Amino acid sequence: MATFPIRLFGDPVLRTRASEVGPFDGSVQKLMRDLMETLSSTPNGAGLAAPQIGILKRVFAWRYEGESGCLANPRIIDSAGSVVDEEGCLSIPGIYYPVERARDIKIAGLDESGNEIEATVSDYKARIFQHESDHLDGILFIDRLEPETQKEAKRILREYLTIGVPPTQRRDVL
């Protein structure tokens, strides 16, 4: 097992569609362990998708309220309701905005043992799964903001890319 550096906004790997994992073999299990260990090493990460550690495979890890797990080849097969809540991303440090997501989703995929599972999840856990599934398609949460909010976020991000230091860290050195 190992922890990996988390790729940051501006890295093209975050904008690339990840490919399905093939047979559930040792390499998929290793990727799941690496994702889980890297996620666990962050103070407040609730989810981490493989592209965020530079691996373009459809796998993510999550942890929420004492539970954790991984999902490979996740597919959201049903969704209902809508809820707005604040969201952030380990790849876009220091940026938090309200994002509208489905309240309830039904998701299918392969668990840590390679078993095909189907689960219905709600609220913040459903938000994590939707955010991480987006990462596998090269979509970031800022893409889902209201136009005005998105303009502000993009202005802050342009500044961040120019200076090369995430906003939170910049605030710390004032």
Ligand code: ZN
């Ligand atoms: Zn993210």
